[in-house]
Amino acid sequence: MEEYRAADEKSRPALLADPQREPRHRFTPLFLAEAERLKGTPEALPYWAWLVDNGSIVDPRTGDRAVERIFADHLADPGLAPAAKALGRAAGVRGVERTIPELTRIIDASTHPIVRAEALFQRALLRRQAGSPDARKDFERAAAEAPDSPAGKRAAEQLAASVPLAIGDRAPELDGQTLASGAVKLSNLKGRVVLVDFWGMWCGPCVAQLPQLKTLREKLRGKPFELIGVNSDKDRDALARFLAANHVDWPNVIDGGMDGPAAKAWRIDSWPANFLVDSGGVIRARDLPAEALEKQITGMLPKK
16 A cells, blocks of 8 residues: 555556455555554444455454454444454454354354344354354344344344255256356256356455465366356446456356345355356265365366
């Protein structure tokens, strides 16, 4: 940011266009400075929450600093729900083993039902991803704590919805369009192993794993393997710029939001989410971290 401030007017556009200087990188130092200036006041909380969700990607120390200040200054704040949501969203970067105790601390300490409901809902999502039987209890508690809150309503929807897609289930059809109006249909890819990756620019862990997905795709080039992204962003122009700047060249189905038709069909309630579909259209793994994908996919490819 200091480099941007010091640059002349002609140089600044090039700095902003640099794909390594996406909005998170540009805003993190500004938001951190503002949060520190407002430290201890209610006005600082939205900045700390944003830094947990986004600053953790730019610099893990920034995310840790934000969490530290949230617990030191805002644990009793009635507006803590967005910070609880940020903690859940950043779990893929900061680690589930750290995040679940942090959410539990909010649940135990807050006297505000809306805050507890959000923390319970986020903990439920993480527990479900880990296969914990306690996930359903958290959904039930979240729905009961604040039934009219966003988290309470989403928890009730999860309880009413079908069981999430599981390993061994037949993959739903994926039939959509890319930004270039290219058609993508999963059933046309039978005979190939397919990684279906649900992501969004707004999702820090989603963006953080893109370099690993690029490396994975390059390693498996020429193999019977396909990588298909399903994007949940609504701003198509911003997405086009992001894909170009970050050299994301695999097909990305435009789902039009977090409640798009593909997300509903695949029962997605947290991002990122991924599914490994075998050559016969059956789900063989889901929600694997990027570093575990290569080994799993290699094992599913036909042996020579």
